[in-house]
Amino acid sequence: MKATVSFVLNGKPVTVESPRDRMLVWALRDELGLTGTKVGCEAGLCGACTVLVDGEAMPSCSTALGEVAGKSVLTIEGLAVEGKLNPVQEAFKEHHAFQCGYCTSGMIMAAWAFLKKKPKATRSEIVEAMEGNLCRCGAHVRILDAVESAGKAMGGAR
Amino acid sequence: MRRRDFLESVAAGTLTFFFTTPLGSAPIIPTRPGAYPEDFNAYLKIAADGRVTCMVGKVELGQGAMTVLAMLVAEELELDPAKVDMVLGDTDLCPWDMPTGGSLTMWHTAPVLRGAAAEARAVLLRMASRAMGAPVSDLVLKDGAIWMKSAPTRRTTFGELVQGRKLERHLGKVKPKPLADCTVIGRRVPRKDALAKVTGAAKYAGDLRLPGTLHACILRPPAQGQTLVSADTSAAERVPGVRIVRDGSLLAVLHPQPDTARKALALVKGTFEGPEPDVDDARIYQYLVDKAAPGQRVVISRGDVAVGEKRAATVVEAEYRNAYESHATLEPHVSVAQWEGGRMTVWSSTQSPFVFRDAVAEALKLPGDKVHVIAQFVGGGFGGKLAGPDAVEAARIARQVPGVPIQVAWNREEDFFLDGYRPAAVVKLRSGLDAGRGAITFWDSTVAGVSQGEAELAYEMQTSRYQAPTVSSLHPLKVGAWRAPNAHTNAFARESQLDALAAKAGLDPVTLRRRLITDARLLNLLDLAVETFGWEPAPGPTGRGIGLACGAWRQGLVVAIAQVSVDKATGAVKTERFLEAVDVGLVVNPDGARQQVEGAITQCIGQALSEEIRFKGGRILDKNFDTYLLPRFSAIPRIQVVFADTGTSVTQGIGEPPVVPVAAALANAVFDATGARVTHVPFTPKRVLEALKQVPAK
Numbered sequence A: 001m002k003a004t005v006s007f008v009l010n011g012k013p014v015t016v017e018s019p020r021d022r023m024l025v026w027a028l029r030d031e032l033g034l035t036g037t038k039v040g041c042e043a044g045l046c047g048a049c050t051v052l053v054d055g056e057a058m059p060s061c062s063t064a065l066g067e068v069a070g071k072s073v074l075t076i077e078g079l080a081v082e083g084k085l086n087p088v089q090e091a092f093k094e095h096h097a098f099q100c101g102y103c104t105s106g107m108i109m110a111a112w113a114f115l116k117k118k119p120k121a122t123r124s125e126i127v128e129a130m131e132g133n134l135c136r137c138g139a140h141v142r143i144l145d146a147v148e149s150a151g152k153a154m155g156g157a158r
Numbered sequence B: 001m002r003r004r005d006f007l008e009s010v011a012a013g014t015l016t017f018f019f020t021t022p023l024g025s026a027p028i029i030p031t032r033p034g035a036y037p038e039d040f041n042a043y044l045k046i047a048a049d050g051r052v053t054c055m056v057g058k059v060e061l062g063q064g065a066m067t068v069l070a071m072l073v074a075e076e077l078e079l080d081p082a083k084v085d086m087v088l089g090d091t092d093l094c095p096w097d098m099p100t101g102g103s104l105t106m107w108h109t110a111p112v113l114r115g116a117a118a119e120a121r122a123v124l125l126r127m128a129s130r131a132m133g134a135p136v137s138d139l140v141l142k143d144g145a146i147w148m149k150s151a152p153t154r155r156t157t158f159g160e161l162v163q164g165r166k167l168e169r170h171l172g173k174v175k176p177k178p179l180a181d182c183t184v185i186g187r188r189v190p191r192k193d194a195l196a197k198v199t200g201a202a203k204y205a206g207d208l209r210l211p212g213t214l215h216a217c218i219l220r221p222p223a224q225g226q227t228l229v230s231a232d233t234s235a236a237e238r239v240p241g242v243r244i245v246r247d248g249s250l251l252a253v254l255h256p257q258p259d260t261a262r263k264a265l266a267l268v269k270g271t272f273e274g275p276e277p278d279v280d281d282a283r284i285y286q287y288l289v290d291k292a293a294p295g296q297r298v299v300i301s302r303g304d305v306a307v308g309e310k311r312a313a314t315v316v317e318a319e320y321r322n323a324y325e326s327h328a329t330l331e332p333h334v335s336v337a338q339w340e341g342g343r344m345t346v347w348s349s350t351q352s353p354f355v356f357r358d359a360v361a362e363a364l365k366l367p368g369d370k371v372h373v374i375a376q377f378v379g380g381g382f383g384g385k386l387a388g389p390d391a392v393e394a395a396r397i398a399r400q401v402p403g404v405p406i407q408v409a410w411n412r413e414e415d416f417f418l419d420g421y422r423p424a425a426v427v428k429l430r431s432g433l434d435a436g437r438g439a440i441t442f443w444d445s446t447v448a449g450v451s452q453g454e455a456e457l458a459y460e461m462q463t464s465r466y467q468a469p470t471v472s473s474l475h476p477l478k479v480g481a482w483r484a485p486n487a488h489t490n491a492f493a494r495e496s497q498l499d500a501l502a503a504k505a506g507l508d509p510v511t512l513r514r515r516l517i518t519d520a521r522l523l524n525l526l527d528l529a530v531e532t533f534g535w536e537p538a539p540g541p542t543g544r545g546i547g548l549a550c551g552a553w554r555q556g557l558v559v560a561i562a563q564v565s566v567d568k569a570t571g572a573v574k575t576e577r578f579l580e581a582v583d584v585g586l587v588v589n590p591d592g593a594r595q596q597v598e599g600a601i602t603q604c605i606g607q608a609l610s611e612e613i614r615f616k617g618g619r620i621l622d623k624n625f626d627t628y629l630l631p632r633f634s635a636i637p638r639i640q641v642v643f644a645d646t647g648t649s650v651t652q653g654i655g656e657p658p659v660v661p662v663a664a665a666l667a668n669a670v671f672d673a674t675g676a677r678v679t680h681v682p683f684t685p686k687r688v689l690e691a692l693k694q695v696p697a698k
């Protein structure tokens, strides 16, 4: 059933006409034109589609539009502020923490959601936080290094 | 290169490493193709504002082609690599090239591009010399400008000299700068794709969103090899906005929304026909051996194996296996096609734009110049995106809806179902060591499922026999090239076997290899690996869980050392530490090369421990990442990478070599930890437990 769903996207209010059970990722990519969020499995298994909903990392492939009504959604496109990269983006860029880059948006979003709560995380806490995100190219070691250094840059030096 | 020529070159063996055929021949070192244009203008454009654009038929798969190729141009033209704009994989704009695979970019394309840039530099200097009335020896070229040493205020720029025109002058072969003068090669350079990839701005084929795009979801048979007989589309057609397109046995449901197209497809009822092979993932090994048996022939033979066996004091006989493995790129296959003005444009996630172009042209019976393939950022390849079935599907559908962009994006289940897997394989080895424990007296190898490609390494084996089947259609499932095809299967068998021989003879595995290695480069690399890791010689199993293996891809050499812990109760293997020492000649982009090695180690931990396609007949049972297990963060060890300092030797590619010895090193580490020899890749907990049961009680 067509419905109107309103939420805040990357700081700005948006309204989409779509069934409430439509998955958020399709609305983001198709209706709203934000293709930085990727699709890898459509089943909550790979993390490529990770976005933040009210600050929590969520797989947008398995999150219905109805669930985000009235909430705040943050995607990779909303991270940099006035052209200045977010600390996690900056660290991924510096460490070359990607190869093909297809997992990267999801990795950065998952890391950001985690570090905001816990910038002083240990390496094993970071591993645990990132466990739901797959990378086929094997950029894992650099991703962990990048998340660790982003945490430090955010004032979480241990 | 037209399709016919392409196929001819395949037949001639020049491309055999891309398409793993179960034929018995070892991969032939490809001759350099003659199809690269001589005119450097094909690769380089200098705009009126002086900006340099480089066009190459390779693509950016994540391996860093965009950055390393820009480095080569920047080196010769004395620019910051950031100032070289790269156009990759556009069949209209870029000169023909082979697929991006087989570690060919640095080996084939790089010297051509470097030569083109060197010639362009020489031409620019001559033009400046004429314009300024100064000898070339008095000119300095830097950052897009040229000035006189004797009068530094007298300067001109690339833009002024060229004025947006094509460079007409040619000087033939010009030598690139000597290595000692290089300032870009060998330096850490920021990846050119970094900003786009960390901001989500990087466009992959599925991100295009051309106005009016229809998303096409295709009806698939339940089993590989089956075709559509009839279909009832009435329920799907009742979904508003749905359109059905049929072209022979291809049936697609089109809709402006990808998810709606997918849901409508579920309403289509199809009947299919076609035989299903009577085999599954458990019986596949015997199936391959039986099917290969009548066609086995000797492909390499030295000395008399029977005589060699009589001289052996220690004999080991074993059968090594590996399962079908998927490429499982995180980005599934995706192409967008549009038929307009008598021309088909296809935007693809592709490793081989020119192969895709020819495949589309052939399928649609169009001349090659009526097809334009444009590669986008590719979300991983690994040999899985060489052929273009998705591009052909999109083009066939697009041909029927003129003007409308058609996107075919496989979902994960389709990607597993339609992939051309790393072939399952069986390698039977029987070999012996002399009483002095310094010589292999015989080595007898028979494969089924792969070729004997890269089966040999620089080990002294005077008496050896290698057999491989001539039968070409051995596999019940579709197979393809999976990063370093054949080589990882054969290295797993060979290096496990050497380890087993060493253990049986009570010899340290490194000591045995030192006695056998005949090549100075490999010996140096072994020393480098062993020293960096801190290997302490001892016959296995030592209980430390450390294993070593060597491998090669063409002239690229790798020595890998793994350290594992094994949970004897569950059979789970945890990789604690992994080191690779790599010799690929001159390393142009050290950080990029390191990334390739780190990635290969990580990826192959999955290959070794968990990745396996399960199937029954033509039905693929793995449909998503819940059962097909890629390594996650908790599986990643501490990784160390060291490069041999090989001075100026020819640059080999680095995509393949670091893949080759990973599973073997891990298997040898499992043996060292437990005394159990795992011979079946992946060595899942269940297989490790089975191997543990075979260990004789002390």
Ligand code: FES
Pocket: A038, A039, A040, A041, A042, A043, A044, A045, A046, A047, A048, A049, A050, A059, A060, A061, A062
């Ligand atoms: S696409 Fe959403 S978790 Fe994989």
Ligand code: FES
Pocket: A098, A099, A100, A101, A102, A103, A104, A134, A135, A136, A137, A138, A139, B062, B330, B379, B380
């Ligand atoms: S960089 Fe390719 S999947 Fe992570």
